[in-house]
Amino acid sequence: MVKNIVSTVWTGKSHFETDNLSGHKLTMFDKSQDNGNTVGFAPKALMLSSLAGCSGLDVISLLEKMRAEVTNFKVIVTAELTDEHPKFYKNVKVDYHFTDSDLKPEKIQKAVNLSVTKYCGVMEMFRQFATVETEIYLHTLEK
Known part of the structure; x- marks a missing residue:
C-alpha cells in the first residue's frame, strides 16, 4: 500500500502552508477572512481543483494514446455545499470542454468515461459524499 504524507504548518492569521509529494508548497487560507495580498487557495475550492486536475490528466493521457488529441481542453467543476456544518459538497457537476477542428466524439466520450468510472481516484472519493x-x-x- 502506498502511503502519502504532507506537512501543513500554520504561518499566522488564517494561513497555512502545505507541501506535497513533489516538494512544492502552497498557501491555504480562510477565504472569509481579510487575507491582504496573500496568494493561495481555500481548502474546499482546492478539492474541486484536484477533481478537475485528476480527471483532466486521465483524459488527456487517454486521448493521446487513442490518437485523438485536441487543441484546447478545459474542465469546469461547479459544486453546491450543504447548508449546515460541517459544510461539504453534496452536488458536483463536472463539465468537460473540448475544442478542435477535427474532434473525435466517440474517443472523447470513451476517454471521459474511463476517467470517471475507472481511473480518477479523486472522482471516486467525491462519489463517497x-x-x-x-x-x-x-x-x-x-478549418
Whole structure:
C-alpha cells in the first residue's frame, strides 16, 4: 500500500502552508477572512481543483494514446455545499470542454468515461459524499 504524507504548518492569521509529494508548497487560507495580498487557495475550492486536475490528466493521457488529441481542453467543476456544518459538497457537476477542428466524439466520450468510472481516484472519493454529474461539450474550430 502506498502511503502519502504532507506537512501543513500554520504561518499566522488564517494561513497555512502545505507541501506535497513533489516538494512544492502552497498557501491555504480562510477565504472569509481579510487575507491582504496573500496568494493561495481555500481548502474546499482546492478539492474541486484536484477533481478537475485528476480527471483532466486521465483524459488527456487517454486521448493521446487513442490518437485523438485536441487543441484546447478545459474542465469546469461547479459544486453546491450543504447548508449546515460541517459544510461539504453534496452536488458536483463536472463539465468537460473540448475544442478542435477535427474532434473525435466517440474517443472523447470513451476517454471521459474511463476517467470517471475507472481511473480518477479523486472522482471516486467525491462519489463517497456527493452526487457527481458529468457532461461533455464539443466546440469545433473552423478549418
